[in-house]
Structures are given as structure tokens and as C-alpha cells.
Amino acid sequence: MDTATHIAMGVSLTAIATQDPSMSESFAATATTLIVGSLIPDSDTVMKLKDNATYIANHRGITHSIPFTILWPILIALFIFVIFKHVDVTHIWLWAQLAVFLHVFVDIFNSYGTQALRPITNKWIQLSVINTFDPIIFTILCLGIVLWLIGLHPFVVFFPIIGILFIYYIIRFRMQAMIKKQALRSIQQEHNPVKVFVAPTMKFMEWRIAIQTDDYDYVGRSYGRNIVFSDKTKRETLPSSDFMQYVKDDKNIKTFLNFSSIYRWQATEKANGATEIRLIDLRYLKNGHYSFVAIANLTQDKEIDHSYIGWVFSEEKLQKKLYAN
The missing domain is CATH 2.60.40 (Immunoglobulin-like)
Incomplete structure (x- = not known):
């Protein structure tokens, strides 16, 4: 999910946690625990400062894995204990565990997915039934927060919301199955x-x-x-070994092949004798342009002149980013 929705989830959990007698003594500690817990798995976003390949290869990877889902709540509990002193560390840890788990859990329903089962498997879990930002989910959570802030009991507000969201997810799975069946019927x-x-x-x-x-x-x-x-x-198979032996170890190409679940490729000869290998993710077509690609430019001597991976929403911007790299 997007950051705004994760924050809304953290605030919603804060409302419910205020009814825990062990958490009610310090609202600041409770809010910090639940909101930080709802956001901390996405701390890997800082990897974007290095380059796109590092970010794409690692975002929602190890920070959403089983070991880190267990580690984050422990770190949060220690942090809260140091900052706020007189708190029930056990309850802080349990609520932080719930917040972290829910963050990782809801992310598997997006197209991007997570590697939530690492180290058991590095497979990306991408159920693709909820958009990264779902306006319906966000609106429902925000409505619940408003009702809580104006004085309604959090149980009265958020327990029905949990039921509504559960039904909403079931509806999305049924819609996906229906559309998949319809799409297959149209070409089968x-x-x-x-x-x-x-x-x-x-x-x-x-x-x-x-x-x-x-x-x-x-x-x-x-x-x-x-x-x-x-x-x-x-449809064409992957480029021949003549091409792939030169680009297969490029970090941008390797990252794309590991991340993308459905794609095609193009090989285009340039006027200067170079060859552009372009891998195109079929999941991201909008206004006639595929926005997520990986590109490697091979010179006549079969050396990679430059390469790129990332989301770009026009060919002009793509070429600028490509040569900037």
C-alpha cells in the first residue's frame, strides 16, 4: 500500500490500542508505536538514493521478510522504552508486532507484492487485487478516524470497518477471477x-x-x-545467447528479470551499429506507453555503453534518463 494508507492504518490501530489499559497511560507512546510500526517496513525506500536497480531489487524485500517482521517490533519496543521510560514493554511489543504484520500482510495484495516469505523463498508474492493506493480503503479508514476523533468509541467505529474491509477484499478477489475468465474466453x-x-x-x-x-x-x-x-x-523468445551473454550480468537487466512477472523484449539496431536490448513489463501500459522497462545499449564491440531500469511515462523522458546514466 502507499504511505498515506499505512499512516491511516497506524492511526486506526492507535485508536483501538487506547482501549488497552496498559497502553492508555501514554497516548504519545501508543501513537508512536502504532504509526512507526505501520511505516517501518518501508524504511528500505532510502535505497532509492543509490539507484533504481538497488531500490527495485530490495524494496519490499528483506525489510518485509519473516526475520524483519519479528525484528522491527523488538526495535520499536526498545526505542519506546528508552524514550518514554514508564511503559509496559510487553504490550508495546505486541501492538508493534500487530502493526508491522498488517503492513507486510496488506502489501501482498498489490501488484508490486513483497518477499514476505524470505528466507523460506525469495519469490515475490503479488496477489494483485488491491491497487497500491485504493481510494475506497483510504476513504473508509479516514472516515473511521474522523468518527473516532469526534467522540465515538473506537470499537464501535473500527470493528465494523474491519468487517467491511474483509468483505471488500473478497469482492476484489471475485472481480479479478471474473475478469480473468472473461479475458481468457475472448482469446482462447x-x-x-x-x-x-x-x-x-x-x-x-x-x-x-x-x-x-x-x-x-x-x-x-x-x-x-x-x-x-x-x-x-x-511473441518472441528471449534474445539469443549472443546477446544475453553480454547483458545478463548487468545489474539493471538482472533486477528486471527477477522482479517482473510478465514481460517481452525488443532488440533494435541503431544507426551507429549499436544494439538496444529493451525488456518491457506488460503490467504497466498507459496511454500507449509502457512505463516500466529495463534497457541495455550494446556497442559494436558488444560492450554495455549504458543501461537503465525504472518507471518513465514518456519515450522522451526515458531517453533523457537513459543517457543521463
């Missing part, structure tokens, strides 16, 4: 589907769709039950 007579991706947008009835078949890639959107494929491209 012509091709054999190999991989299917269906993910939400900020609009409740609009979903992103990407389907790879034996022969073609189909990319489009659903509007209710109406499926519109805006891009159909002949």
Missing part, C-alpha cells in the same frame, strides 16, 4: 494462454490485463465486463 479460440496477469487500477471497475500466449502478447484493460485489448504483439 485463437491461442493457448501461457501466462495471465489481471491487476486493479485506482478505478473500482477498471483493471489492467496482460496475457501471453504461444504466439502473441495481449495487453489491455477491462471496463466492467468489457475487455479492450489495446496492444497485440507477436
Whole structure:
């Protein structure tokens, strides 16, 4: 989820935690515990200061893993104990554990996903039923916070909200299944589907769709039950070993291949004899442009002149960033 929603979750948990007698003595300690706990797994965002490849390879990775889901609450409890002194460390730790767990848990429902099961497996868990920012979830949480602030009992406000959100998630899973079935039905007579991706947008009835078949890639959107494929491209295998042996160890290419769950590639010869290898994530098509790509530019001598990975929303900006690197 986005930062604003995680903060709203932290404030909501703070409201509920005020009813714990061991937490009610210091509202500041309670709020700090729950809000920090709701945000701390995303502390890996600082990796973006280094470069995109490092950020993409690690964001929602180890900081959302099993060991860190256990470690973060311990660190928060120690911090709260040092700052606020007279607090019940056990209850602080338990509430911090709940906040951290919920952060990691809700993130698996996005398209980006997390490596929540590390070190058991490094696989990205991407259930893709809730957009990174879901306006309905955010609005419901904010409404609950307002009702609590004007004096309603937190149990009266937030327990029904938990039930509403549970039902909302079930609805999103059913919608995803229905759209996937509809999308497959629309192409199944012509091709054999190999991989299917269906993910939400900020609009409740609009979903992103990407389907790879034996022969073609189909990319489009659903509007209710109406499926519109805006891009159909002949599918090709990965570049030959002649190309891949030169780019496979580039950190931007390696990061893309590890992160992206459905993609295609292009090899374009340049006027100067260089070759551009472009890997295109099919999940992010908007206004005719694929915004998440990885690019490696090979010179005539098969050396990587420059490479790039990241989100860019126009070809012009992409080329500027590419050569800036």
C-alpha cells in the first residue's frame, strides 16, 4: 500500500490500542508505536538514493521478510522504552508486532507484492487485487478516524470497518477471477494462454490485463465486463545467447528479470551499429506507453555503453534518463 494508507492504518490501530489499559497511560507512546510500526517496513525506500536497480531489487524485500517482521517490533519496543521510560514493554511489543504484520500482510495484495516469505523463498508474492493506493480503503479508514476523533468509541467505529474491509477484499478477489475468465474466453479460440496477469487500477471497475500466449502478447484493460485489448504483439523468445551473454550480468537487466512477472523484449539496431536490448513489463501500459522497462545499449564491440531500469511515462523522458546514466 502507499504511505498515506499505512499512516491511516497506524492511526486506526492507535485508536483501538487506547482501549488497552496498559497502553492508555501514554497516548504519545501508543501513537508512536502504532504509526512507526505501520511505516517501518518501508524504511528500505532510502535505497532509492543509490539507484533504481538497488531500490527495485530490495524494496519490499528483506525489510518485509519473516526475520524483519519479528525484528522491527523488538526495535520499536526498545526505542519506546528508552524514550518514554514508564511503559509496559510487553504490550508495546505486541501492538508493534500487530502493526508491522498488517503492513507486510496488506502489501501482498498489490501488484508490486513483497518477499514476505524470505528466507523460506525469495519469490515475490503479488496477489494483485488491491491497487497500491485504493481510494475506497483510504476513504473508509479516514472516515473511521474522523468518527473516532469526534467522540465515538473506537470499537464501535473500527470493528465494523474491519468487517467491511474483509468483505471488500473478497469482492476484489471475485472481480479479478471474473475478469480473468472473461479475458481468457475472448482469446482462447485463437491461442493457448501461457501466462495471465489481471491487476486493479485506482478505478473500482477498471483493471489492467496482460496475457501471453504461444504466439502473441495481449495487453489491455477491462471496463466492467468489457475487455479492450489495446496492444497485440507477436511473441518472441528471449534474445539469443549472443546477446544475453553480454547483458545478463548487468545489474539493471538482472533486477528486471527477477522482479517482473510478465514481460517481452525488443532488440533494435541503431544507426551507429549499436544494439538496444529493451525488456518491457506488460503490467504497466498507459496511454500507449509502457512505463516500466529495463534497457541495455550494446556497442559494436558488444560492450554495455549504458543501461537503465525504472518507471518513465514518456519515450522522451526515458531517453533523457537513459543517457543521463
